[in-house]
Amino acid sequence: MTREPGGVSNRLLLTLSLGTVLNPLNSSMIAVALISLQRDFAVGIATSTWLASGFYVVAAVCQPLMGRLADQLGARRLFIGGLVVMGTASALAPLAPDFGWLLVVRLVQAAATSTAYPSALILVRSAGGDRAQPPARALAVLSVAASGSAALGPVLGGLLVAVAGWEAVFLVNVPVTLVGIVLAVRVLAGVPVERGPRIGLRELDLPGIALFSGLLVALIFAVLSLAEDPLWWLxxxxxxxxxxxxxxxxxxxxxxxxxxxxxxxxxLSSVLAQQGGINLVFYCIFFGMPMWLEQVRGFDPATVGLLVLPMTLLSMLVTPVTARAIRRHGSAGPRLLGLGLLVVASSALQLLGDDTSVALLLGIAVLLGVPNGVTNLSLQTALYAAAPPGRMGASAGLFQTFRYLGAIAATSVLGVILEQNMSTAGVHDVGLLITGVAVVLFGLGLLAVRRR
Known part of the structure; x- marks a missing residue:
């Protein structure tokens, strides 16, 4: 059984990847299904985006909570339990009688899949033992599972919707969870994991969870209301x-x-802030591009999936190259390079037009994929190094929370801009906003490197 130095086996990485892939994959796979869901349930764009933003709110709250539970109660049981709940919810989704019930299923999916990533980093650290350097290969695999699957989501979602309808976007999770459960029961038993002291409801800080959840919901409603009748009191x-x-x-x-x-x-604070900003940019692209390609350019879901495929492929291809660069030079340099490429890639959205050729569309997708792979792995490596001992799960949960804070901001931006102006000009407005965010992130990254 092949191992990375430090004891992280290929079987362990495969098992952890099957669980880790589900949350980001389902966060973006729904993008191409939104138009079909709008038609079937007779709802508007702003309403349908709650299938995305509601997922993010629950995931943002549950990631650090599940990470803390994994630190205290054991990563193995949280990982396997999440797979069981996710498979069950996904199997029931096509039976939803109305939009409200489907939204409930999405929220359950978000909670169930929030167990995987924090548990995975705990198990990697446990298998790797005490090491001076983060296990680059293991983190690269988890990075592809976490970020590459988010980029793969619109591609897979487009193909599934074209072949079998929006129901397939949910049902595809069932065989993945079944395989994941079987592997987890067999493989994770061999990974020694220390548990912290047992915790009760008081230690879970339920008032803090309620305040954080309420803050996210109020913020989303406030931003989405700007599209029609602003609720300034929010x-x-x-x-x-x-x-x-x-x-x-x-x-x-x-x-x-x-x-x-x-x-x-x-x-750690710097890593989390960059995670939020970068994902604001990427999720604006992951959701905005498919919606524009389908509604404005008139491409069918399968073609939309193929047009964004280069974004996914490049993201995955640059990850092992980034891993080698990080092993030699650390994560700061590759991270700054990725942020610079992010400025260029987000600026490229201004090249989109009503008659843009397919070749140029594919070229823009290629350009967008490179910074995704570079920034995600470099940030994940920085997280691994910055996380305090004994709080790897909680830190990993916060890392994912800031991913979804960026995603929540992205869906809110798209709900505001594209609800009023679903056109090429609307996409250009989104592009200008995310280019500004990318410039700020690059500036902050440059300052961080100069302080080293």
Missing amino acids: AGVVVVLSVLLVWRERSVPEPFLDVRGLAANRA
Whole structure:
């Protein structure tokens, strides 16, 4: 059984990847199905995007919670339990009688798949033992599973919708979870994992979880309301909930969101902030491009999937190259390179037009795929190094939370801009916004490198 130095076997990586792939894959795979779901359930764009943003809200809350539970109760049982719940929910999705029930299934999917990534990093660290350097190959595999699958989502989703309808986007998870459960039961038993002290409801910080959830929901409603009738009073709600959340988390010994710890650990805080900004850019692209290609350019879902395929392939191809660069030079240089490429790639959206050739569309997709692979692995490596001992699961959960905070912002932006202007001009507006975000991220990355 092939191992990376430190004990991370290929069987373990395969098992962890099958679980890790489900959350990001399902976060983006729904993109190409939104148009079909709009028609079948007779809802608008802003309403249908709740299948995406609702998923992100639950995942954003559950990732650090599941990470903490994995630290305390054991990563193996959380990993396997999540697969069982995910497979069951996915099998029931096509039976949903209306849009509300389908949304409930999506929320259950988000909670169930939130167990995988934090548990996976705990198990990798346990299998690898004490090492001076992060296990680059293992992290590269998990990066492809986590970020490459998000890029693969629109491709796979387009093919599934074209062949079998939106129901297939849910049912495809069933065989994956079944295989994952069988492998997990056999492989994870051999990985020694230490558990922390048992925790009860009081230690879970339920008030903190409620405040964080309410803050995200209020923020999304506030942003989405800008498309038609702005609910300005929600801005006050957001401010109040933010203040209460910080006060609460600073005053309890075991906070859901460790505000003090984040303030003290600048390396971890920097990684999380960049994670949020980068995913705002990428999810605007992952969702905006398929919607534009289908509704404005008139391509069918299968063709849309093929047109964004180069984005996925390049993201996966550059990951092993990035892993070698990180082993030799560290993660700071590749991360800055990825941020620079992100500025160029997001600027390329201005080249899209109503008569843009297929060749140029494929070229833009290639350009968009490169920074995805580079930035995700370099950030994940920085996270592994910055996470405090004994809090790998919680730190990994926060890492995924900031992924979804960026995704939530992206779906809100698309709901506001494209609800009013589903056109090439609307996509250009989205492109200008994310280019500005990419420029800011590059500037922050440059400052971080100069301080080293």
